[in-house]
Amino acid sequence: MDSFEVLISEQEIERRVRALGQEIMADYAGKPLTIVAVLTGSLVMLADLMRQVAMPHRVALVQASSYRGARTTAGDLAVSEAFLVDVAGRHVLLLDDILDTGRTLSEIARRLESRQPLSVRSAVLLRKIGRQVVPFEPDYIGFTIPDEFVVGYGLDFDDDYRHLPYIAVYRPGAS
Ligand code: XMP
Numbered sequence: 001m002d003s004f005e006v007l008i009s010e011q012e013i014e015r016r017v018r019a020l021g022q023e024i025m026a027d028y029a030g031k032p033l034t035i036v037a038v039l040t041g042s043l044v045m046l047a048d049l050m051r052q053v054a055m056p057h058r059v060a061l062v063q064a065s066s067y068r069g070a071r072t073t074a075g076d077l078a079v080s081e082a083f084l085v086d087v088a089g090r091h092v093l094l095l096d097d098i099l100d101t102g103r104t105l106s107e108i109a110r111r112l113e114s115r116q117p118l119s120v121r122s123a124v125l126l127r128k129i130g131r132q133v134v135p136f137e138p139d140y141i142g143f144t145i146p147d148e149f150v151v152g153y154g155l156d157f158d159d160d161y162r163h164l165p166y167i168a169v170y171r172p173g174a175s
Pocket of ligand 1 (some may be wrong): 041086097100101103104105149151156
């Protein structure tokens with residue numbers, strides 16, 4: 001049987017996202033901010049975070065797939081900017097669910113830099129320890145977690161379990 005072990009509770013996530021929202025608001029007060037969220041894993045956090053950033057800001061989406069169903073391997077990164085609005089003259093806050101190898105965020109940040117934004121910074125809900133292969137330092141980090149595969153609060157295994165309100169370590173059962 002598959003097993004789920006709660007690593008970060010719903011209440012802890014709520015408190016941390018609220019605190020991050022306040023930090024972000026203080027840092028960007030009075031500035032033109034666009035949050036660019038990476039589909040699909042950051043959607044749940046985006047919905048919560050944008051309501052904590054109680055000042056005018058825009059939201060845009062990019063799709064990146066480096067990970068397809070398998071548990072840890074990251075292949076070539078495909079990025080679709082179909083939903084990315086113009087960020088020229090605006091401060092960009094790139095949002096992702098988890099920093100693992102660092103490939104996704106460093107590549108998307110590089111692409112955004114070429115669109116004449118005022119700045120590009122990043123926020124992640126989770127940073128996994130011991131897996132990073134590309135140097136990239138997020139500006140806002142929700143939680144640092146051990147090298148375990150996690151699901152919930154937007155994170156999936158094979159596109160499932162995103163709905164869980166907490167973050168859980170996922171261990172598939174023997175089949
Ligand atoms: P990189 O390696 O580019 O990876 O930093 C970021 C993307 O990898 C996926 N990922 C995970 N997804 N549980 C998940 O559900 C995990 O433990 C996990 N580790 C990496 C995720 O899509 C993320 O955006």
